[in-house]
Amino acid sequence: MEKEKTKFLFNKSNYSLLIIGVVLNVGGFLLMIGGAAENLNDFNADELFSPVRLTVAPILILAGYAVIIYSIMKKPKSLKDTDSKEN
Template sequence: MVKETKPAEKAMAESRPVFAKDNFKFMIVGLVLIVIGFLLMLGGSNGDPNTFKPEEVYSFRRITLAPIVIVLGLLTEIYAIMRKPKA
């Protein structure tokens, strides 16, 4: 006796993953870049709340480098999502 398959089961059997393995690699790279960017922003703690050290808060690392790394990570994520897998 031949078992009839339902249309939903047939569609599931014929479907393929949305993202290829390479896309996931790019997604991981983008996520790592974003995390690195946020880690670059960390720090600047001060034991005395009455003093302010602008050289720590407004450093090149926190104001320029970290946002650039985060934006690169986000662009990498967009590329990973939009990239068509190779046939």
């Protein structure tokens, strides 16, 4: 009996891209945190509507999701080689 090798769907590059995407998402959400005034009667529009919170953080979050989707959809080279040999 020949022992078949188990082939994983993801390889090292897929996992590293997945981790990068998660870090981008966490960073984006962390940039969005805050803006609350210590006194409820105070309103600080500059802190609440800062460009980092309104522009940079959503871009990081969308980029993180794009990287995560790419890392899931990317086919490892080892699977590409075996598919081409089978055909």
